[in-house]
Amino acid sequence: MSSIKHTVVIVGYGGMGSYHTQLIKESDRVIVSGAFDLLEDRRTLAAEAGYTAYSSYEEVLADPDVEIILIATPNDVHKDIAVRAFQAGKHVVCEKPVAMSSAEFTEMQAAADAAGRVLMVHQNRRWDEDFRVIKEMYEKETIGSLFQIESRVHGANGIPGDWRHVKAQGGGMLLDWGVHLLDQLLFMIDSKVTSVSSSLSFILGNDVDDGFEAILQFENGIKAIVEVGTTNFITLPRWYVKGLEGTAIIEDWSLRGRMVTRNNASEKIEPTPIRAGVGLTKTMAPPSEGSTITEDLPAASELSSSFYDNLAAVIEGTAEPIVKNAEVLRVLVLIEAIFEAAEKNETIKNFDIYEA
Amino acid sequence: MSSIKHTVVIVGYGGMGSYHTQLIKESDRVIVSGAFDLLEDRRTLAAEAGYTAYSSYEEVLADPDVEIILIATPNDVHKDIAVRAFQAGKHVVCEKPVAMSSAEFTEMQAAADAAGRVLMVHQNRRWDEDFRVIKEMYEKETIGSLFQIESRVHGANGIPGDWRHVKAQGGGMLLDWGVHLLDQLLFMIDSKVTSVSSSLSFILGNDVDDGFEAILQFENGIKAIVEVGTTNFITLPRWYVKGLEGTAIIEDWSLRGRMVTRNNASEKIEPTPIRAGVGLTKTMAPPSEGSTITEDLPAASELSSSFYDNLAAVIEGTAEPIVKNAEVLRVLVLIEAIFEAAEKNETIKNFDIYEA
Numbered sequence: 001m002s003s004i005k006h007t008v009v010i011v012g013y014g015g016m017g018s019y020h021t022q023l024i025k026e027s028d029r030v031i032v033s034g035a036f037d038l039l040e041d042r043r044t045l046a047a048e049a050g051y052t053a054y055s056s057y058e059e060v061l062a063d064p065d066v067e068i069i070l071i072a073t074p075n076d077v078h079k080d081i082a083v084r085a086f087q088a089g090k091h092v093v094c095e096k097p098v099a100m101s102s103a104e105f106t107e108m109q110a111a112a113d114a115a116g117r118v119l120m121v122h123q124n125r126r127w128d129e130d131f132r133v134i135k136e137m138y139e140k141e142t143i144g145s146l147f148q149i150e151s152r153v154h155g156a157n158g159i160p161g162d163w164r165h166v167k168a169q170g171g172g173m174l175l176d177w178g179v180h181l182l183d184q185l186l187f188m189i190d191s192k193v194t195s196v197s198s199s200l201s202f203i204l205g206n207d208v209d210d211g212f213e214a215i216l217q218f219e220n221g222i223k224a225i226v227e228v229g230t231t232n233f234i235t236l237p238r239w240y241v242k243g244l245e246g247t248a249i250i251e252d253w254s255l256r257g258r259m260v261t262r263n264n265a266s267e268k269i270e271p272t273p274i275r276a277g278v279g280l281t282k283t284m285a286p287p288s289e290g291s292t293i294t295e296d297l298p299a300a301s302e303l304s305s306s307f308y309d310n311l312a313a314v315i316e317g318t319a320e321p322i323v324k325n326a327e328v329l330r331v332l333v334l335i336e337a338i339f340e341a342a343e344k345n346e347t348i349k350n351f352d353i354y355e356a
Numbered sequence: 357m358s359s360i361k362h363t364v365v366i367v368g369y370g371g372m373g374s375y376h377t378q379l380i381k382e383s384d385r386v387i388v389s390g391a392f393d394l395l396e397d398r399r400t401l402a403a404e405a406g407y408t409a410y411s412s413y414e415e416v417l418a419d420p421d422v423e424i425i426l427i428a429t430p431n432d433v434h435k436d437i438a439v440r441a442f443q444a445g446k447h448v449v450c451e452k453p454v455a456m457s458s459a460e461f462t463e464m465q466a467a468a469d470a471a472g473r474v475l476m477v478h479q480n481r482r483w484d485e486d487f488r489v490i491k492e493m494y495e496k497e498t499i500g501s502l503f504q505i506e507s508r509v510h511g512a513n514g515i516p517g518d519w520r521h522v523k524a525q526g527g528g529m530l531l532d533w534g535v536h537l538l539d540q541l542l543f544m545i546d547s548k549v550t551s552v553s554s555s556l557s558f559i560l561g562n563d564v565d566d567g568f569e570a571i572l573q574f575e576n577g578i579k580a581i582v583e584v585g586t587t588n589f590i591t592l593p594r595w596y597v598k599g600l601e602g603t604a605i606i607e608d609w610s611l612r613g614r615m616v617t618r619n620n621a622s623e624k625i626e627p628t629p630i631r632a633g634v635g636l637t638k639t640m641a642p643p644s645e646g647s648t649i650t651e652d653l654p655a656a657s658e659l660s661s662s663f664y665d666n667l668a669a670v671i672e673g674t675a676e677p678i679v680k681n682a683e684v685l686r687v688l689v690l691i692e693a694i695f696e697a698a699e700k701n702e703t704i705k706n707f708d709i710y711e712a
């Protein structure tokens with residue numbers, strides 16, 4: 001492994017941009033050297049944190065010591081900033097969603113290719129431990145082959161009061177959180193999405209969706225439900241997954257959860273009917289004692305490298321990117337299908353650009 | 357109120373048929389006088405319980421003391437039993453689903469009308485306390501106007517090992533539990549269903565669905581999710597509903613639950629961002645302290661009468677039925693749309709026979 005540190009300048013030094021300084025400190029292959037923001041107070045903050053505070057983007061591009069541009073601006077300007085970076089010979093790390101559309105992203109990719117530079121999208125939630133626990137269960141069939149995967153993120157704070165509630169800047173929850181949850185699913189499930197249906201919610205009166213639900217059917221038989229809400233004063237579990245032998249749940253970011261499976265060693269004992277409401281039910285009675293096993297969730301599946309260590313290796317030509325641009329494009333195409341499905345209130349098919 | 361007791365003979369003395377003897381004891385207007393079942397051991401059970409055990413259905417129909425036939429057989433024979441009952445001048449109470457199709461039910465209704473007899477379907481879960489709590493919240497806007505209603509019933513016992521897993525007998529979870537959950541929603545929400553999408557599950561290898569999910573969009577803006585599963589080793593909440601001012605949950609049949617609403621009296625304090633997985637989020641951070649209020653659920657909405665007291669009054673001509681046949685027909689038409697949506701994997705529109 002090379003010992004060169006790659007220098008990053010952060011463009012857009014808001015909440016997410018400054019958070020990257022912490023993430024990059026966890027890697028010994030990459031270092032933040034400077035920052036640029038249109039707002040003066042943020043440039044001051046960057047200077048106070050010990051970074052070179054550039055006074056214009058042109059100044060960043062002109063600095064030969066800058067190797068990588070990290071884009072953490074509103075979504076509508078990602079493309080222009082990236083294309084100019086490539087033209088100046090820089091590599092680019094871009095926050096998600098990388099672009100306003102799949103067409104925009106294709107332009108960005110073309111500019112990177114023409115310049116022979118690296119473009120990597122910060123789909124960092126592939127590293128989330130809760131997701132990697134589900135990925136482990138998916139790969140190892142811990143509760144049998146998974147056939148239903150429900151991924152939910154619920155908040156009650158509405159959409160943050162910034163550009164994220166403005167459509168022209170790429171706001172809305174499908175682009176903000178949806179892009180993560182969908183990226184996780186497509187990263188995990190190696191199968192074509194054969195159909196999607198969806199609905200967006202507009203409870204808060206913004207011109208962007210404040211939440212959505214999308215239902216994906218995969219060719220391999222898996223059904224996935226992806227839901228994001230910002231008006232949920234009570235949260236449903238972060239993950240709820242069903243396998244042929246049992247069910248698993250992850251309640252929240254603390255990773256509290258469990259899995260319950262059929263006890264194949266136990267005698268088959270019919271459950272005792274219960275009174276449920278005013279009716280009697282055997283079907284919905286609790287399984288008889290001893291017929292199921294409750295266990296802790298497995299340890300998380302590990303990725304081969306951290307995001308920034310992987311970035312360094314990709315720049316050095318010694319590794320494939322973990323976040324591949326073909327995958328990022330596929331997620332954007334899926335998001336476009338979800339928007340279309342919601343708008344038409346129809347099930348959309350034959351859109352996925354998956355290649356086996 | 358009349359003091360006459362109306363006599364019922366139960367046809368189909370299985371688990372559900374015999375359970376009706378308990379329900380009927382709760383009414384002082386109706387009394388079980390006898391039972392008939394094709395199986396001799398069940399006839400013996402009925403006799404041991406003190407009821408007249410008829411040896412044939414013809415014998416039931418020929419008995420002038422029998423006023424009401426209660427049909428609790430497999431679904432595929434409801435229609436023929438009911439039509440013969442009407443022709444013999446009896447009233448009919450029929451278990452749900454009342455028929456194999458909306459066309460069959462229309463035939464049953466016509467036979468009842470021709471004979472001037474009462475047909476009432478035992479949609480008893482309109483009386484379930486959990487449902488009536490939600491109904492109260494819907495009507496009183498306890499957490500503001502409800503815009504999303506999620507109704508789930510989860511079990512892990514598969515489909516009971518009887519006719520309920522046979523398609524030709526009207527088995528499957530959409531007909532068994534779906535008919536209840538959909539009936540509850542249409543009873544509560546006075547609005548047209550503008551579209552439905554759905555998927556059925558066939559995990560257990562039966563020729564009927566072992567679970568389903570249906571998403572209903574109502575003209576008044578409400579979205580409802582109805583889900584039944586028999587392979588769910590961990591259960592999601594029985595009810596999860598969102599209103600403009602908060603969210604409510606009922607965990608299970610025990611009515612354990614709560615509602616959480618926005619505290620409009622508190623100062624608006626921005627939530628503190630949290631680290632969630634490897635990322636930072638303000639949107640999905642818990643609401644700041646004091647900004648929400650957690651309360652117990654309200655008391656349940658009351659119906660005007662019990663099912664069997666209402667039946668007696670309907671027979672006597674002194675009340676409208678609480679379970680109206682036009683409503684029952686509408687639910688069957690909805691179920692047919694759900695089957696069609698699942699089969700075609702398409703969103704179905706313009707099917708609802710709702711009349712304002």
